[in-house]
Amino acid sequence: MTVRPLRVPRRTAVLGSATALAAALMTACSSGSAETEAAAGGGAASDAGGAAGATRSVVHARGTTAVPEDPQRVVVLEPLELDTAVGLGVTPVGAAVAGNITTLPEYLGVTGVAPVGTVPEPDLEAIAALAPDLVLGTETRHAKLYDQLASIAPTVFIADHAAPWRENMGLIAEALGRSEEAADLLEAVDARSEEIAAEHAPSGTTVNMVRPRDETTLSLYGPTSFAGSLLASVGLSIPEREWADAIQSDISPENILEAQADLVLVTTTDVEDPTTIPAAIAQNAEAFPDVRLVDTSYWVSGVGPVGAQRVLDDIEAILADRS
The missing domain is CATH 3.40.50.1980 (Nitrogenase molybdenum iron protein domain)
Known part of the structure; x- marks a missing residue:
């Protein structure tokens, strides 16, 4: 007995002209100040690029980041982050695809999610072009990209993609403001x-x-x-x-x-x-x-x-x- 496979949709193009990408990157990078150190006694560090309005402080692998209360344009760089977001009713505007496939998995049942490179090698220009208000990544995979991602939008990293998936899911849900739904x-x-x-x-x-x-x-x-x-x-x-x-x-x-x-x-x-x-x-x-x-x-x-x-x-x- 076998299980019928799912058909995977064709990859959706996400990159515009070089000029448009450059403009998007400049806009994203200028939308906020650089990340600052958390002050002693509970002060929170904040990534650049945060959306206007109320924010929440989320402690993660890189410190503490101020994220929007209800992020609307989320980019995810890890399969667990993509699956969790969709499960919580958040359809990301962009997602990195796993290295062993070419498009987003059809089992999730979502459309309109732009690929932004692969999980091992995210495409920073494609991410910036989407003007996200939150980026979710992983320290073990994307450590060298954190500062660049944080200049585009508030960025939250789970520590280790190999850690128990339920624990990582908890941090992802917190960043999305949907911890009760995750439970x-x-x-x-x-x-x-x-x-x-x-x-x-x-x-x-x-x-x-x-x-x-x-x-x-x-x-x-x-x-x-x-x-x-x-x-x-x-x-x-x-x-x-x-x-x-x-x-x-x-x-x-x-x-x-x-x-x-x-x-x-x-x-x-x-x-x-x-x-x-x-x-x-x-x-x-x-x-x-x-x-x-x-x-x-x-x-x-x-x-x-x-x-x-x-x-x-x-x-x-x-x-x-x-x-």
């Missing part, structure tokens, strides 16, 4: 997980999620990863091993038997194409009695509350099929 989304994920666990009782069933990287590398994902945490939340068990950065562990095809489990999930961009199952698994069919393809756009790239519900959809369908 509701997480409660919905938990409630759904409990329902699936109660209905299908998969306790004792082992599972491994395998992401083919290239011909020489396969990644296994642990229980603290995004997808791994959801698998664990319904009662499935991921076999113990040492996890790099507490999230994943890479193996070579020669060591494929390390991925053995009652259920093996292989991420792919086309869940209808069985040829995307790694040859090492296909050639050892007796060791892998139940292999399912799952969509990488939300099992790997689409970290967040919207993607979590899609992952739970797949888990529920797979467990029902195994019953």
Whole structure:
């Protein structure tokens, strides 16, 4: 049983003429003063480019930033930030796309979001051209760009993209002024997980999620990863091993038997194409009695509350099929 893939829309152009971009950048950079140090006893630092009107102080990986009470033009540079914003009812004006895809994931169901480069390499000119009033990024990926981003608009960074997604989601929601709504989304994920666990009782069933990287590398994902945490939340068990950065562990095809489990999930961009199952698994069919393809756009790239519900959809369908 496989899960039908989603069709990804064509990339939307975002860059205008060089003159327009330069003008946008100058406008963005002149809309406020440079970031200042927070004063002792509770004074807050503020990024340049903040929108006029009421602001809130948000403490993040780079200090404290004054952000608009209700940001209207948000640019996100991390998949979790994109998914969380959409889940909270905020459609960003711009988003960086993941390095392994070319456009925004269709599972989010939003349109009109302009790509602004890739997650590893955001396009500063494209960001400035959108005249954002808030930029969300990540210290582990975008540290060198912080000052430039902060000159365009108030900028908030989560510390580490590999940190537990729920914790990062909390800071993103705070920056967007929607913390209560975020708590509701997480409660919905938990409630759904409990329902699936109660209905299908998969306790004792082992599972491994395998992401083919290239011909020489396969990644296994642990229980603290995004997808791994959801698998664990319904009662499935991921076999113990040492996890790099507490999230994943890479193996070579020669060591494929390390991925053995009652259920093996292989991420792919086309869940209808069985040829995307790694040859090492296909050639050892007796060791892998139940292999399912799952969509990488939300099992790997689409970290967040919207993607979590899609992952739970797949888990529920797979467990029902195994019953």
